[in-house]
Structures are given as structure tokens and as C-alpha cells.
Amino acid sequence: MSQTISLLPVTDVTACCSPLTRETLTAANADDLARSLKALADPTRLRLISIVAASEGQEACACDLTEPVGLSQPTVSHHLKVLVDAGFLSRTQRGTWAYFALVPGALDSVARLLVSA
């Protein structure tokens, strides 16, 4: 299951195929990997991940993420959603606040696809 759905947790993408440099990527695999990389390929989203990663328990409240990146609240909310949809962050609601945490291994698994060894 879960092969041609367009919404693609990173863990599924990375389970699919050998590293980029080992054998030729199929069009479908290239599409999936590109989608994961696209989610990362934005300076604001990289900073958000970086801030979350540096926080206690690799988890941060959305309320603490808007100010450091210097963008509007809707924009930050949008970026967080992109990262959650891509499988890099998880979202937990606690009371009024939303907490975002690193999904363990998500970054590593996409990194593993890029590496040659």
C-alpha cells in the first residue's frame, strides 16, 4: 500500500529506493524525493527545523517560533504545515498551544538517499 498517493511521509519515500548515486531513479521515485526536498528547500523552514531541534526535547511551541523568523503568524503557520505534511515535524496540541517536534530519523533518512556510500 501507499505507493501512488500524493501525500508522502518521508519515511515512505526513503523506504522506496537505494541512494541516488547507486542506480538510476525511476520517474516516480524522483518525484517523491523531489517533493521531500522541496519541503526542506526554503530558508524559513530550515530555520524552523533548526530552532525546533535546538529546543528542549526537540520540541517547540508555535508561539515561540513566529518571532525568531521575523515573519507573520499566518506565514509561519503555513510553513509548519508544510513540514508536518512532509513528515519532518509532528504536531501536538496541548491546550491552546500547538507544539512541534522533530520526527526522529526523518532528516536522516532523506540524507541517506543523497549520500553515496
Next chain:
Amino acid sequence: MSQTISLLPVTDVTACCSPLTRETLTAANADDLARSLKALADPTRLRLISIVAASEGQEACACDLTEPVGLSQPTVSHHLKVLVDAGFLSRTQRGTWAYFALVPGALDSVARLLVSA
């Protein structure tokens, strides 16, 4: 030198900073890394890298790259230029033909920035 120029070989980007999850990225570092990832975040470019990597000596002629990806010659030429400018591929002219090769360590160094360990 070479800190605020906008054209950014990957090797410079990756020399700059510790992994994404170790400490908070500055806006400038996030920008550089995002630019490298953007160059990778396209299915056609991933396939081109993959094909080059699977070729003899990790090098391929442009003439052999147009057909497999199924796009027009100008489009493929454009994608190759993006990858060369980003530092993932190198270009060598031999006679009428242009050969593209993997830049050793380029993919690895960007992967290393994503990984936590």
C-alpha cells in the same frame, strides 16, 4: 573570501556551519543551504544526477541525457546548468560534446548538514 556572493558552490555552503540539528541556523546560512537544496528539489534534476552517477566514471555526455528524461533539449540544458552552478555537477567540453560529471563529495556534504549525528 566568498561569503556574500550569491553564487554558491556547495563546498562553500557546507564548510560554513554545523549540522541543521546541532545549533540554530543563521538567516544567511539558511539561505545558502536552501539554495543548494532547491537545486536538488526537482525530479528531472534528480534523475539527471542519478543517470550521471550510474554512468562510466560518473560522467555522461549531454547527448545521452536528453532522451531518458523525455524533455526538450533546451530544458535539459537548463537543468544541467542549474546543477553545475550549484556545484553538484562539473562540465567538460570535449570537441562538440559536453560531458557532465558528479562533483565528488558535493552530495555528501549537503547530506551531512541534514543528518543529526
Next chain:
DNA sequence: GCTCTATATCGATGGATGTCAATATCCTCT
């Protein structure tokens, strides 16, 4: 229930990007 605060969604907008056809450039060979 009402208010206040936190977060998400909507709609619009400007800028970036992938693609192609047409054309230019460059190299080789006769």
C-alpha cells in the same frame, strides 16, 4: 455564554520556476 488568546484558513498578489519553440553559438569536417 462571552471574551480573550492562540492557531489555522482564505483570498489576493508579486515573484520565482519549469517548459518549449526559435535562435544563436561553437566545434568539426570537408
Next chain:
DNA sequence: AGAGGATATTGACATCCATCGATATAGAGC
């Protein structure tokens, strides 16, 4: 020099995307 083939560049176009202000939703506490 001229012709032919390989690659790059140009210009146009459609689509995607980051961003914002305005608004909706949802939870907490009175």
C-alpha cells in the same frame, strides 16, 4: 569558407509558491 550537428541562450507563457491582511476556529477562564 561553408555546412552540419551539438549545445546554449532568449523570450514567452503557465504554473507554482512565499507572503500578507483579514477572517475563522478552537480552547481557557470568567
